[in-house]
Amino acid sequence: MKSKETSKKSVKKNYNRQLYAMLVLPVIYLVLFCYKPMLGVVIAFKKFNIFAGMWESQWVGLQHFKEAFASSVFWNALKNTLILNLGDIILGFPIPIILAILLNELNSSYIKKLTQVVLYLPNFLSWVIISGIVIQLCSAGGLINNIFQGLGGSTIDFLGSPFKWRLVYWFAGIWQGAGYSLIIYLAALSGTDPSLGEAAYIDGAARMKRILHVTVPQIRGTITIMLIMQMGKIVSIGFERPYMLGNTLVKDVSEVISTYVYSVGLQSARFDFATAIGLFQSVVGIALILFVNAIAKRLGEEGII
Amino acid sequence: MHEMNNLKNRMFQIVLGVLFVLVTVITLVPILRVISMSFSSKGAILSGKVFIYPVEFTLQAYERVLINGSFIRSFLYTIVLTLGSTFICMVMTILAAYPLSKKNLKGGGILMTLFVLTMYFNPGTIPTYLNIKELGLIDTVWALIVPGALSAYNMIIMMTSFASIDQSLFEAAYIDGCTEVKTLIKIAIPLTGSTIAALSLFYAVGRWNGVSDVLYYINSSKLYTVQMVLKQMIESIAISLVEGSTTNLVADNIKSASIVVSMLPMLIAYPFIQRYFTKGIMLGALKG
Numbered sequence: 234m235k236s237k238e239t240s241k242k243s244v245k246k247n248y249n250r251q252l253y254a255m256l257v258l259p260v261i262y263l264v265l266f267c268y269k270p271m272l273g274v275v276i277a278f279k280k281f282n283i284f285a286g287m288w289e290s291q292w293v294g295l296q297h298f299k300e301a302f303a304s305s306v307f308w309n310a311l312k313n314t315l316i317l318n319l320g321d322i323i324l325g326f327p328i329p330i331i332l333a334i335l336l337n338e339l340n341s342s343y344i345k346k347l348t349q350v351v352l353y354l355p356n357f358l359s360w361v362i363i364s365g366i367v368i369q370l371c372s373a374g375g376l377i378n379n380i381f382q383g384l385g386g387s388t389i390d391f392l393g394s395p396f397k398w399r400l401v402y403w404f405a406g407i408w409q410g411a412g413y414s415l416i417i418y419l420a421a422l423s424g425t426d427p428s429l430g431e432a433a434y435i436d437g438a439a440r441m442k443r444i445l446h447v448t449v450p451q452i453r454g455t456i457t458i459m460l461i462m463q464m465g466k467i468v469s470i471g472f473e474r475p476y477m478l479g480n481t482l483v484k485d486v487s488e489v490i491s492t493y494v495y496s497v498g499l500q501s502a503r504f505d506f507a508t509a510i511g512l513f514q515s516v517v518g519i520a521l522i523l524f525v526n527a528i529a530k531r532l533g534e535e536g537i538i
Numbered sequence: 539m540h541e542m543n544n545l546k547n548r549m550f551q552i553v554l555g556v557l558f559v560l561v562t563v564i565t566l567v568p569i570l571r572v573i574s575m576s577f578s579s580k581g582a583i584l585s586g587k588v589f590i591y592p593v594e595f596t597l598q599a600y601e602r603v604l605i606n607g608s609f610i611r612s613f614l615y616t617i618v619l620t621l622g623s624t625f626i627c628m629v630m631t632i633l634a635a636y637p638l639s640k641k642n643l644k645g646g647g648i649l650m651t652l653f654v655l656t657m658y659f660n661p662g663t664i665p666t667y668l669n670i671k672e673l674g675l676i677d678t679v680w681a682l683i684v685p686g687a688l689s690a691y692n693m694i695i696m697m698t699s700f701a702s703i704d705q706s707l708f709e710a711a712y713i714d715g716c717t718e719v720k721t722l723i724k725i726a727i728p729l730t731g732s733t734i735a736a737l738s739l740f741y742a743v744g745r746w747n748g749v750s751d752v753l754y755y756i757n758s759s760k761l762y763t764v765q766m767v768l769k770q771m772i773e774s775i776a777i778s779l780v781e782g783s784t785t786n787l788v789a790d791n792i793k794s795a796s797i798v799v800s801m802l803p804m805l806i807a808y809p810f811i812q813r814y815f816t817k818g819i820m821l822g823a824l825k826g
Contacts, residue, residue: 249644251718252637256649259634262688263649266669267656273665287668332561339554350812351562354569357804359747361765365772365797366568369575369790376571379586408565440550472663472750477769491663498664499754511662519658 277512281505290505297509307510310493311468313486317475318467320403326463329411330456333418334448338440349419352412360409364477367405368392398483405478414459421455422448461529465522468514490514576600576794583790599795608759609767609796616764617803620745623683627741628734630688631696636722638693639700653690667754681755682763686744692737699733700726736814739807746803764800771796 272287277297279290301307332352339345355363370376371391378388391397472491479487488496490510498507570590575583576599577592587593603609634653638646661669666685675681703726711721727734749765756762771793 249718252640252643255633255637255718255722259630259688259693260649262630262684263652263656265673266685266687267661268652270661270665270669271659273661273668276665276668335554336558338550339558340551341555344555344558348558348562350809351565353812354808355565357743357747357808358801359749359765361747361749361769361772362797362801365768365793366572368772369572369794370568374584374586376567376589408568476750477772494663495754499667504664504668508662508664511664515659515662522658 274508274512276505277509279505281508283504293505297506298513300506301510301513306488306493309485310488310490314468314470314489314491316486317399317402317489318463318470320399321406322460322463322467324403325407325410326460328407329414329418330452332411332415333422333452334444336415336419337422337448338444349412349416352415354412355409356413358409360473360477363405363409367401367478371401392480393482395483395486398479399486402475402478402487406474417459418452418455421452457529457532461525464525466518468521469518572794572797575791576798578791580789580791599789599791600799602792603795603799609764609799611760612762612767613764613799615761616746619679619682619763620742623686623745624738624742626683627687627689627692628738631693631737632722632727632734634688634693635696636700636718636726639697641701653693656690663754670755676755677757677761679761682745682748682751682761685751686748689741692740696730696733696737699730703729732814739811739814743804768796768800 276287276290278292278294279287280293280296281287282290332348336345336348358366368375372378373388373390377391381387381389389397391401468490470489470491472495475487475489476492476495479492494507494511497503497510567590571588574590574592575588577595577597578588579594579596579598582588582593637643638650638653640646660666670676670681670685675684707725707729708721711725716724746763747765749763749769752761752763752766753769756766
C-alpha cells in the first residue's frame, strides 16, 4: 500500500518535471526578450559608446533628460502626441458607443450582423494599406475632392495643411478602429437583462428615456474601463499610424514621441538620448494608468489593475 | 394610441435600418474605390471618372504587378514568414500556457506575475533594438519572428481556456497513465481548438500587417515583407505629392493593384476568421 502511494507520487513528480520542461523555452524568451532589454534603459543615464558597450559607457546622470526638456522638438512631439490622442478620445470614443446603442434598438438581425461584419473589416488592414487608401482618397484628384468639386466647392488640401491632416488622422482611426469597440459594447449589451427594457417599455417610457436610464447604465462599466484605458495611454502613441499617414509637409503636427524616438534613435543613432525620451514616456504613462485607475475605483467602478 | 405607437416604432426601425446600411456603405467605399481603381485604365483614373466601380475595365495593372518579380517574391516570402511565425508563436504560447494553467504548479504564480508585468512595462524601442543587435539578429528573418514569439496577453487567454477544461478529464488521463505531454496533445489541445484558431489568427494578422519591425531591424531588401515593399511604393507617391508635381512615380492603378494584392489574404480569410476574432475579442474583454 505504502509503496503504491510513493510510486504514485514519483509519477506525479515526473509529470511535473514535464511541465517544467515545457516552460524552459518560454522562460528563456521572457529573460532574453522581455527582462534583459529592460536593463538597457540604463543608457538613458549614460553617454552611450557603441564600442564600449552599455555597461562600460560613462554615466552622465540626467543630461539627456535636461537636453530633451530644453528642446522645442521634444515638446512639440509631446504636444502632438497629446493632441492626436485627445482627438481620438473626443471624436473616436463616443462613436462606437452611439452606434452600439442604436444598433441595439434595431430589430433586423440581418442589418445588425452586416454592420458588425463590415465595420470590423478595416481593423484587419495594415496602416501601410490604410495610408495608401487614404492618400488616394484625400489627394487633390481623390474621391473626396471630386465630390466637393461636384458640389461646387474648391479643391481642399487635406494632406498638406496641419489641421486638416489631423482630421484625416482622426477619421482614419475611426474607420479602422470603430468596429472593434462596437463589438465590445454590443457584447456588453447582449449580456444585459432584456426584461429590464421591456419592463420600462410597458411602463410607457419614451425610447430616449429608456436608452438613457436602462441601456446606458448597463454598459457604464464597460465604457468606464475603455475610457480609463484610453486616458491612461494618452502619452503613448503607436508608431505606424502617425508614421505612415504623415508626410514632410505636416511634420510639425505629425511628429509624435514614437516617430521622434525612431528618427533620433534609429536614423540618427543617438541611442542614449532616444532611450531617455522613451523612458520618460513610459514613466509618465505608467503613472497616468495608476492615476486614472485610482479615480475609476474612487467612482465605484472596477479598475483595470 | 397603440396603433400610433406601432406606426412610430415601424418608422423608427426603417430610419435606423437605412442609417446603418448607409454606415456600412460609407465604410466600404474606400475599399471598393481602391479595388475599382486597380481594374480601371490609367486614363479613366486621371480624368476622375472612377468612383466605386471600374471604368474602362482592364487587367493591365495586375499584369504589371505580377511581372514585377520583387513584389511577387516578397508576397510569397511574407506568406511563408507569416505561417512559420504563427506556428512558432502558437507553440511558445501553448508551452507557457499549459503548465501555468495547473493551479498547484510550484513557482507558477511568480512566473505568471512576470508575464503579466510585461504587459505594463516594456523596454522601449531603443533598448529592444540594441538587445536584438546584441543577439546578432539584425537583418535576419529571426528579428521578425522571435521578439514577438510570445504575447503575455494571448498566453493568458490560452491559459484561461486550458483552465476551463473539465478537470476530471485530466484525472482520468493520468489514471490511464498518460504523461503531461500526452495529455496536452490528446486532450487539452483538441478541446481548445477554437481558442487556438483565434489566437493563431491574431498572430498571423499581426505578422502580415506589421511593418515597424521590418523598418527597425531589416536592411536588405530581400527580407522585406510585402507591407514594406508597398510602403516604399506609397512613399514614392507621397514624395511627388510634396514636391507638388503631378507625375506620380508609380501610377495610381498599379499602386491600387498592389494594395489589393497585399490585402487579398485578409479579404479572402475575413469571412471565415471574423467569428473567431469576435470570440477572441470577447475572451480579451472578459479578461480586461
